[in-house]
Amino acid sequence: MAIFGLFGGTADAQDAAIVAAALRSDRFRQERERDWQRLEEIVRRMESGRFRKLSDADVLELPVLYRTVASSLSVARETSLDAATLAYLEGLVQRAWFQVYGPRITLWGWLRRFFGGEWSAAVRAIGPELLVALTLMVAGTVVGWLLCAQDPDWYYSLVPGGFQDERVPGATHEVLRQTLFGMQDKDGLSIFAASLFSHNAGIAILCFALGFAFGVPPLLLLIQNTATLGAMLWLFHGQGLTVDFVGWLSIHGTTELFAILLAGGAGLHVGRSMAFPGQRSILAAAAEAGQRAAVVMAGVVLMLVLAGMLEGLGRQLIDNTMGRYVVGYSMLTLWLVYFFAFRRVPQGSEAR
Amino acid sequence: MIFLFRHGYFLLFELGPRGATPGKRITGIRIAARDGGRLSPEMVLARNLLRDIELFLPVMLLMSAQGGDDMGAAGLAATGWFLCFALFPLFNRDRLRAGDLIAGTWVVEAPRRKLEAVLSAGAVAAGGTSEATGAQYRFGEAELAIYGEFELQTLERVLREGRPEAMVKVHDAICRKIGWEPGTGDERAFLEAYYTQLRARLESGMRMGQRKADKHA
Numbered sequence: 422m423a424i425f426g427l428f429g430g431t432a433d434a435q436d437a438a439i440v441a442a443a444l445r446s447d448r449f450r451q452e453r454e455r456d457w458q459r460l461e462e463i464v465r466r467m468e469s470g471r472f473r474k475l476s477d478a479d480v481l482e483l484p485v486l487y488r489t490v491a492s493s494l495s496v497a498r499e500t501s502l503d504a505a506t507l508a509y510l511e512g513l514v515q516r517a518w519f520q521v522y523g524p525r526i527t528l529w530g531w532l533r534r535f536f537g538g539e540w541s542a543a544v545r546a547i548g549p550e551l552l553v554a555l556t557l558m559v560a561g562t563v564v565g566w567l568l569c570a571q572d573p574d575w576y577y578s579l580v581p582g583g584f585q586d587e588r589v590p591g592a593t594h595e596v597l598r599q600t601l602f603g604m605q606d607k608d609g610l611s612i613f614a615a616s617l618f619s620h621n622a623g624i625a626i627l628c629f630a631l632g633f634a635f636g637v638p639p640l641l642l643l644i645q646n647t648a649t650l651g652a653m654l655w656l657f658h659g660q661g662l663t664v665d666f667v668g669w670l671s672i673h674g675t676t677e678l679f680a681i682l683l684a685g686g687a688g689l690h691v692g693r694s695m696a697f698p699g700q701r702s703i704l705a706a707a708a709e710a711g712q713r714a715a716v717v718m719a720g721v722v723l724m725l726v727l728a729g730m731l732e733g734l735g736r737q738l739i740d741n742t743m744g745r746y747v748v749g750y751s752m753l754t755l756w757l758v759y760f761f762a763f764r765r766v767p768q769g770s771e772a773r
Numbered sequence: 774m775i776f777l778f779r780h781g782y783f784l785l786f787e788l789g790p791r792g793a794t795p796g797k798r799i800t801g802i803r804i805a806a807r808d809g810g811r812l813s814p815e816m817v818l819a820r821n822l823l824r825d826i827e828l829f830l831p832v833m834l835l836m837s838a839q840g841g842d843d844m845g846a847a848g849l850a851a852t853g854w855f856l857c858f859a860l861f862p863l864f865n866r867d868r869l870r871a872g873d874l875i876a877g878t879w880v881v882e883a884p885r886r887k888l889e890a891v892l893s894a895g896a897v898a899a900g901g902t903s904e905a906t907g908a909q910y911r912f913g914e915a916e917l918a919i920y921g922e923f924e925l926q927t928l929e930r931v932l933r934e935g936r937p938e939a940m941v942k943v944h945d946a947i948c949r950k951i952g953w954e955p956g957t958g959d960e961r962a963f964l965e966a967y968y969t970q971l972r973a974r975l976e977s978g979m980r981m982g983q984r985k986a987d988k989h990a
Contacts (some may be wrong), residue, residue, distance in 0.1 A: 443969050444893045446976055454888060461888075468791050500979060502972050504926045505889040505933060512886045519792065519803075519883075522811065531814045626825045691875060708807065708816075708877025715819030715876065 446501035453493050460486040461513055467520045487517045535719065543716040544683060544760045547690040554643055554685035558678070561644040565651020566658075576652050622725045625684035629691070629718050639688035646681070668742035671749030677728035679756055680721045687714035687721070724756075779829070783821045788814055793883070801884035807867075807877050816876045823872030831855040892932055893969040908959065910966035916951040917974045923987035925975060928968050932961075940964055 463479050463486070494510040501507065544551075568575040624646055628639045650670075657666035691710045698706035731748070786794040792812055793803035804820070806812045831851040862868040873879050931939050940960045947967060948955035956963075975985060 444973055444976065446972075447891045447893045451891065457888065470790055500976060502922055502925055502975055502979070503892070504929055505886075508884075509886045509888050512884055515881075515883055516885070519805070520790065626822060627830070629822060704807070704874065705877075707875055711819045711875035712813065712815040712877060715815045715822060718822055719818055 446497070446503060449496070449500065450503070450506055453489075456486055456489050457493065457510070457513060460490050460517055464513070464517050464520050468516070483517075484521060487514075487521050490514055490517065535716070538763065540716060540720045541760045541763050543713050544720070546713055547683075547686045547717060550689040550693065551682060551686040553689055554639075554682050557640060557643045557685070558647045558682060561647030562651035562654065564644065565648030566655045567651075568648070569652045569655040576656065580649050580652050622722065625681050625721050625725060626718070628681065628684040628688045629714060629721075637692070639685050639692065643681070643685045665742050668745040668749070672745040673728045673732035673749070675749045675753035676724055676731060676756070679753065680724035680728060683717050683724070684721045687717045690714050779824075780821055783824070784817060787817045787821070797880075801882060802880050803883040804873075804878050805881050807873075807879050812878065816878045818876075820872035820876035820878050823870075823875055827858040827871055828855075889933060892929065892965065893972065908962075910963055910970075912951070912967060912970050914974075917971050919950060919988055920971055921985040921987040921990050922975060925968070925971055928964065928971070932964055932968060935961075 460483075463475065463483055466474055466479075490510065491514050494507075494514050497503075497507055497510055624642060628642050654663070654666065657663060691707065691714050694706040694710035695703055701709070731752070783794060786797075787804055791798060791803060792805065797803055804812065804817070806816060831854045835848060835851045858871055862870050865874070867879055869879055928943065931943050937960075941957075944960040944963055945955045947953075947964075978985065
């Protein structure tokens with residue numbers, strides 16, 4: 422029925438109103454407006470998410486009606502000067518287009534695809550940038566250490582105020598040891614952990630988001646933040662606590678630093694694609710890299726939440742260095758295996 | 774918690790079949806993929822992650838600077854930062870914000886319009902006869918030839934809005950232009966008749982491949 426509507430209308434559509442219309446273009450409209458309104462009703466139901474209320478007939482008719490209305494629009498553009506009808510048709514065709522060709526994936530389906538290989542595929546795709554980011558993080562740590570070793574005053578400028586409680590140059594072995602172990606009873610600890618999480622999540626998102634300034638800010642951020650790490654490492658090393666400090670850091674740090682590494686790599690990836698787009702236009706390159714980096718970032722947020730839990734719970738429950746090493750490095754192994762050994766690409770994935 | 778809320782809100786609604794948050798829906802816009810393809814979850818994710826540095830970072834900076842003595846420097850930095858991203862859309866052709874640029878999306882107008890009534894279906898329009906006064910409005914070739922499509926659409930808008938004072942004004946203007954003596958009390962019938970006959974003339978021109986954009990054409 423809908424198809425015939427295109428070629429002059431059916432007999433039952435020819436009611437009294439059609440005869441009354443004076444203009445050919447208005448008669449054209451009156452013959453077809455039932456199809457238009459039917460499509461509008463289907464689209465309205467789909468937009469409000471009530472797919473259950475759609476009958477099979479509606480679903481089957483949707484593409485046919487869509488083409489009918491699209492064709493009505495193209496005819497009307499050439500023959501009608503009724504601005505309101507044209508605007509209505511343009512809006513309807515656009516809305517129907519989004520329903521006919523829109524994304525057909527549920528959040529659940531996307532999550533399954535995400536964990537089932539798209540995330541790790543995206544991480545592998547930014548591999549070169551990850552290497553650069555890793556180099557920078559190591560370099561930042563070394564620089565932080567060396568600067569402090571040369572002149573302890575650097576410690577105060579490298580380490581943000583929040584960490585400068587008792588952990589300052591000149592602190593004794595015992596005081597520093599206290600900060601690593603046996604802090605279960607302190608109330609302030611959970612606040613400290615929470616502030617650390619938001620601090621790190623902030624850095625990670627900054628690393629990614631600033632990537633579009635051609636990747637320079639992520640480089641600086643990575644160096645600056647690992648310099649803090651290097652400075653603290655130097656402090657604890659001075660009192661012979663290197664192994665314990667690394668354990669204290671590793672239990673959540675392997676996950677957290679890995680997440681920051683991924684975020685930095687994602688930022689660099691966007692920046693590099695914009696600086697060197699190759700054959701594509703800058704906008705196209707930025708969009709492609711941005712989407713890939715967004716997949717990585719969704720995972721980064723999850724990793725940071727996990728790191729926060731490891732830090733808040735794990736580190737307090739496991740109060741010895743050996744246990745912390747075991748947890749920290751089994752997490753690291755888990756991530757590495759998941760990202761680089763797990764190479765299944767899920768069905769229907771668009772990962773490149 | 775706040776983190777979840779400020780990202781969850783946008784993700785939840787923009788991933789839905791409308792591709793728009795309630796605010797976007799009310800203003801009649803939605804997001805779409807720039808290449809004309811499907812809007813994927815990755816795009817929605819990317820464009821919303823960028824909001825963190827566009828908006829939340831300077832706001833946080835401002836809030837943390839409040840109360841401190843160095844309000845001046847931090848406030849200035851935050852304002853500059855914010856302006857940098859707020860003015861970003863003015864410097865590219867498609868008016869993209871930074872998040873849309875990275876995500877490969879754009880925000881398009883998607884107004885929901887009702888199908889308006891047919892203006893040329895009334896008795897006035899068909900015969901040019903006014904119901905109120907019984908007067909018949911017939912316009913000659915020369916009287917219709919002075920206006921184009923732009924004026925026709927303006928007239929259509931006036932008729933659909935139906936504000937009496939606007940109709941009187943337009944009625945007088947048309948009468949002056951075509952050299953008729955403007956009467957009063959029957960403006961709507963006059964305008965409907967003029968609209969229908971002008972449209973009939975312009976549309977038959979269209980079918981012949983002759984279009985007249987406005988009165989100067």
